[in-house]
Amino acid sequence: MFISLRQSIKALTSNPGRTVLTTLGIVIGISTVILVLSAGQGFRSLIDAQVGALGTNTLFVQTRVPPTTKSRASGGGAGPQGSLITISTLKVSDLEDIKRIPNVVNDYGMVTGQKVVSYRDVSKAVIFYGASSERFDIDKGTLKAGRFYTEGENTGAAQIVVLGSKLAEDLFGQDNPLNQLVRVGTLNFQVIGVYNSRGGLGGDEDSSMYMPIATAQKKVLGIDHLLYAIVQIKDITLGEATAEDIKTQLRRNHNISDPDKDDFTVQTQAQALDTFNVIFNGITILLIAIAAISLIVGGVGIMNIMYVVVTERTAEIGLKKALGAKPSDILGEFLIESILVTLLGGIIGIMLGSFLGWIVSVVATASGLEWKFAVPVSAIFLGVGVSGGIGILFGVLPARSAAKLDPIEALRYE
Numbered sequence: 001m002f003i004s005l006r007q008s009i010k011a012l013t014s015n016p017g018r019t020v021l022t023t024l025g026i027v028i029g030i031s032t033v034i035l036v037l038s039a040g041q042g043f044r045s046l047i048d049a050q051v052g053a054l055g056t057n058t059l060f061v062q063t064r065v066p067p068t069t070k071s072r073a074s075g076g077g078a079g080p081q082g083s084l085i086t087i088s089t090l091k092v093s094d095l096e097d098i099k100r101i102p103n104v105v106n107d108y109g110m111v112t113g114q115k116v117v118s119y120r121d122v123s124k125a126v127i128f129y130g131a132s133s134e135r136f137d138i139d140k141g142t143l144k145a146g147r148f149y150t151e152g153e154n155t156g157a158a159q160i161v162v163l164g165s166k167l168a169e170d171l172f173g174q175d176n177p178l179n180q181l182v183r184v185g186t187l188n189f190q191v192i193g194v195y196n197s198r199g200g201l202g203g204d205e206d207s208s209m210y211m212p213i214a215t216a217q218k219k220v221l222g223i224d225h226l227l228y229a230i231v232q233i234k235d236i237t238l239g240e241a242t243a244e245d246i247k248t249q250l251r252r253n254h255n256i257s258d259p260d261k262d263d264f265t266v267q268t269q270a271q272a273l274d275t276f277n278v279i280f281n282g283i284t285i286l287l288i289a290i291a292a293i294s295l296i297v298g299g300v301g302i303m304n305i306m307y308v309v310v311t312e313r314t315a316e317i318g319l320k321k322a323l324g325a326k327p328s329d330i331l332g333e334f335l336i337e338s339i340l341v342t343l344l345g346g347i348i349g350i351m352l353g354s355f356l357g358w359i360v361s362v363v364a365t366a367s368g369l370e371w372k373f374a375v376p377v378s379a380i381f382l383g384v385g386v387s388g389g390i391g392i393l394f395g396v397l398p399a400r401s402a403a404k405l406d407p408i409e410a411l412r413y414e
Contacts, residue, residue: 022301022302022305022341022345023298023341023342023344023345023348024298024301024345025294025295025297025298025299025301025302025345026295026298026299026302026341026342026345026346026349026387026390027298027345027348027349027352028294028298028349029291029292029293029294029295029297029298029349030295030345030346030348030349030350030353030383030386030387031348031349031350031352031353031356032287032290032291032294032353033288033291033349033353033379033382033383033386034349034350034352034353034354034356034357034375034379034380034383035353035356035357035360036284036287036288036291037284037375037376037378037379037382038353038354038356038357038358038360038361038373038374038375038376038379039357039360040280040284041372041374041375041376042357042360042361042364042371042372042373042374043280043371044280045370045371045372045374046364046369046370046371047273047276057105057232057233057234057236057239057269058138058230058231058232058233058269059230059231059233059239059242059243059246059266059267059268059269060228060229060230060231060265060266060267060268060269060272061090061098061228061229061230061231061246061250061264061265061266061267062227062228062229062264062265062267063087063089063090063225063226063227063228063263063264064087064262064263064264064265065087065263066260066261066262066263067260087225087263087264088223088224088225089225089254089263089264090109090225090226090227090228090229090250090263090264091224091225091226092109092132092213092226093253094226094229094249094250094253095107095108095109095132095226095229097249097253098229098231098246098249098250101242101245101246101249103233103234103235103238103241103242103245104231104232104233104234104242104246105232105233105234106134106137106138106231106232107134107138107229107230107231107232108131108132108133108134108135108138108213108229108230109131109132109213109226109228109229110129110130110131110135110213110226110227110228110229110230111129111130111213111216111217111221111223111225111226111227112127112128112129112130112227113127113128113130113216113220113221114126114127114128115128115184115185115220116183116184116185117167117171117182117183117184117209118182118183119171119172119180119181119182119183122170122171124167124170124171126167126207126208126209127204127207127208128161128184128208128209128210128211128216128220129208129209129210129211129216130210130211130212130213130214130215130216130217130220130221131210131212131213132151132154132212132213133148133149133150133151133153133154133212134151135210135230136148138230138232141195141196141198141205142195142196143162143193143194143195143196144165144194144195144196145176145177145178145193145194146162146178146191146192146193146194147192147193148162148192148193149162149192149193149211149212153212154212154213154214154215155214156212156214157212157214157215157218157219158212158215159187159188159189159190159211159215159219160189160190160191160192160211160212160215161182161184161189161190161191161192161209161210161211162191162192162193162194162195162209162210162211163177163191163193163194163195163209164194164195164198164205164206164207164208164209165194165195165196165197165198165206166197166206166207167206167207167208167209168191168194170207177191177194178191178192178193178194179191179192184209184211184220185220187219187220189211197368213226231246239268239269239270240268240270243266243267243268246266247259247262247264247266250262250264250266295386295390298342298345298390299342299390299393299394300394302338302341302342302390302391302394302395303394303395303397303398306334306337306338306394306395306398306399307398307401309334309337309398310334310398310401310402327403327404328403330399330402330403331399331400331402331403332399333399333402334395334398334399334402334403335391335392335395335396335399337395338391338392338394338395338396338398338399339388339391339392339395340391341391342387342388342390342391342394342395343384343387343388343391345387346383346384346386346387346388347384347387349383349387350375350379350380350383350384353375353379353383354375357373357375358373361373
């Protein structure tokens with residue numbers, strides 16, 4: 001075994017150029033797998049940070065088009081006239097009823113839209129959110145300057161806004177935005193606060209603005225319903241039970257007897273993470289499957305090269321057999337050589353994939369994302385195991401071919 005290993009190493013080092021080219025396919029495949037798994041760990045850390053920022057003790061209530069309505073509508077969600085179906089049954093009064101559920105601490109509703117916001121000669125198309133003042137008790141965002149609006153300002157539909165950090169910078173530059181007037185569509189709003197940068201997946205919120213929900217409903221959008229709501233609960237272990245209580249309350253309010261006709265969804269943070277994990281795992285499997293193609297191509301390349309090596313060393317094989325080498329000795333030598341090539345490619349691939357994963361984490365962190373660099377131990381074992389397996393799988397045929405050579409015919413080969 002030791003002699004076969006030494007001879008295999010000698011054979012590989014005698015032609016380093018061919019050895020490098022032989023391992024290239026394995027390097028690309030393994031490094032891709034490592035990169036995908038490393039980036040996956042980083043992305044999960046980002047999602048965990050975002051969930052932590054919102055709070056694990058919150059439920060998400062959103063309007064939806066009931067399946068029966070979708071089936072009746074033309075164009076998958078469009079009404080008979082071709083207009084989009086709007087569910088307008090979720091109201092502020094629903095949230096007041098939800099607040100009375102024992103495990104509920106607080107809640108707030110939201111609407112959203114887009115308007116052109118201008119200050120002096122600067123104009124931007126901006127996504128705005130209308131939210132009740134309870135949002136500031138639940139949301140963990142902090143202000144760089146100014147204050148949040150009050151419940152009195154909310155019910156009075158005051159024309160005031162809190163700007164995201166980037167929006168404030170885009171509109172005002174180095175000027176102080178507090179108490180300045182900005183034009184939102186055709187209305188003037190006073191800036192009363194500026195958020196600190198949220199970064200991460202909340203980066204879009206840095207370019208948004210927030211106003212009292214009554215203002216957004218009555219003066220900007222002309223509606224009286226909500227698009228979604230956030231519900232804060234006391235005991236997260238009762239999250240699913242509380243979600244069922246909310247569903248029961250909303251069905252009662254909306255006169256719904258059949259759950260299949262619900263015009264809303266209620267989702268816990270755990271359910272949201274489960275949904276994310278299903279989608280993310282599917283994408284990961286797809287990317288690994290694509291990387292597997294590189295591994296298969298690399299394996300076929302190794303097999304072809306090993307056949308070439310067998311042909312080049314036919315006379316050598318004949319001499320070894322004439323001197324008493326057994327077929328198993330020849331088989332072991334060439335199989336070890338194939339495994340060494342793929343293990344070398346696997347190790348280089350792990351190092352390269354880890355380095356690329358680190359580069360991704362550096363770029364993500366520089367972009368303001370809460371991204372943690374990590375290479376799962378399982379990914380390293382996977383890389384070594386797969387590369388070794390490919391060496392055995394694609395190396396066994398050329399090795400068997402060498403072991404079966406007739407020594408007399410092999411000695412005559414030129």
